[in-house]
Amino acid sequence: MPRYLDNVGKTPLVRLPMADVAHADVFAKLEFANPTGSVKDRAAQYIIEALLGSGEIDRDTVLIESSSGNFGIALAARAATYGMRFICVVDPMIASANLLLLNALGAEVVQVTEPDQFGGYLKTRLRRVQELKRSFARSYWIDQYANPLNAEAYARTLGAELCDALPRIDYLFAGVSSGGTITGISWRMKECFPTAKVIAVDMEGSVIFNRPSRKRYIPGIGSSIVPAILSRAKIDDVVIVDEAETIAGCHALVREHGIFAGGSSGSVFAAISKFFRGRPAGPRAVVATLFADRGDRYIDTIYDPTWAARFTARDSFDAASPTAQKGHLDALS
Ligand SMILES: Cc1ncc(COP(=O)(O)O)c(C=O)c1O
Numbered sequence: 001m002p003r004y005l006d007n008v009g010k011t012p013l014v015r016l017p018m019a020d021v022a023h024a025d026v027f028a029k030l031e032f033a034n035p036t037g038s039v040k041d042r043a044a045q046y047i048i049e050a051l052l053g054s055g056e057i058d059r060d061t062v063l064i065e066s067s068s069g070n071f072g073i074a075l076a077a078r079a080a081t082y083g084m085r086f087i088c089v090v091d092p093m094i095a096s097a098n099l100l101l102l103n104a105l106g107a108e109v110v111q112v113t114e115p116d117q118f119g120g121y122l123k124t125r126l127r128r129v130q131e132l133k134r135s136f137a138r139s140y141w142i143d144q145y146a147n148p149l150n151a152e153a154y155a156r157t158l159g160a161e162l163c164d165a166l167p168r169i170d171y172l173f174a175g176v177s178s179g180g181t182i183t184g185i186s187w188r189m190k191e192c193f194p195t196a197k198v199i200a201v202d203m204e205g206s207v208i209f210n211r212p213s214r215k216r217y218i219p220g221i222g223s224s225i226v227p228a229i230l231s232r233a234k235i236d237d238v239v240i241v242d243e244a245e246t247i248a249g250c251h252a253l254v255r256e257h258g259i260f261a262g263g264s265s266g267s268v269f270a271a272i273s274k275f276f277r278g279r280p281a282g283p284r285a286v287v288a289t290l291f292a293d294r295g296d297r298y299i300d301t302i303y304d305p306t307w308a309a310r311f312t313a314r315d316s317f318d319a320a321s322p323t324a325q326k327g328h329l330d331a332l333s
Pocket of ligand 1: 038069070176180220221264265293
């Protein structure tokens with residue numbers, strides 16, 4: 001009998017009729033159906049099991065990762081059941097629900113407070129990770145931005161499930177943060193469907209695809225570093241969305257499909273419309289995407305009408321919101 005946490009993957013695949021994408025059949029994998037509520041269960045499960053299996057770590061190894069979101073939660077749940085210590089390095093931008101959840105799952109939360117030279121916290125968090133690594137005889141830094149196991153997890157699970165479920169895929173849309181998901185899926189996509197186009201979805205203000213950095217407000221998508229793992233991805237095109245488009249995408253998912261999903265789901269949904277808008281109708285295309293997490297932890301942001309409405313006038317949002325003034329969201333994966 002599998003443990004609860006072993007029930008990773010085999011998530012539902014649903015068809016999303018989209019009025020503004022009339023000449024495509026759009027399918028979404030509901031990744032929020034994973035045990036801790038996000039696509040990151042796939043990476044956490046795969047990486048921990050692979051490392052334990054190879055003997056690179058054992059139950060006395062202290063796991064360390066810099067994460068303020070879904071990955072930290074997925075790792076914390078597994079570390080707890082194995083009786084392993086897990087130190088999660090976070091910063092003041094962490095959503096209060098995620099902080100409570102990490103604590104409830106038994107993670108040892110280390111919060112950095114000093115901003116780095118860019119006004120964000122990523123560099124400070126990574127420095128703290130190095131210090132922590134040095135302070136234990138047996139420790140392992142997961143390093144989702146560079147660890148090849150991160151991409152391998154998605155190639156072997158999500159990529160394989162998509163290939164098995166659909167007879168053809170013409171376009172695959174995925175949000176990018178650490179780059180693990182899109183890198184792994186892209187390998188698999190090109191094997192099964194060599195003509196498939198892999199489309200990365202990134203947030204305005206993220207530097208992943210060489211665009212200017214600016215404050216970002218929605219966690220899970222975008223980054224203030226270029227992830228090393230992405231150098232191995234097979235990406236054909238990039239669609240950039242902003243907060244207003246992401247929020248509109250999330251609300252449309254609820255209204256049109258009854259799907260209450262997190263920020264990056266709204267981003268990819270909006271990106272699909274944006275990509276196909278105005279394109280001449282060619283042969284019917286099969287489009288696949290994934291909805292990475294649920295809407296619950298965005299209830300006081302994306303789903304709060306007051307918070308959301310401010311994005312129609314960004315300047316007034318910057319001036320009005322104390323949270324907004326704290327600095328960059330540093331790759332809250
Ligand atoms: C909600 C959400 N969407 C998308 C992603 C992007 O996944 P990746 O880090 O594999 O690029 C993440 C990563 O944490 C996420 O939390």
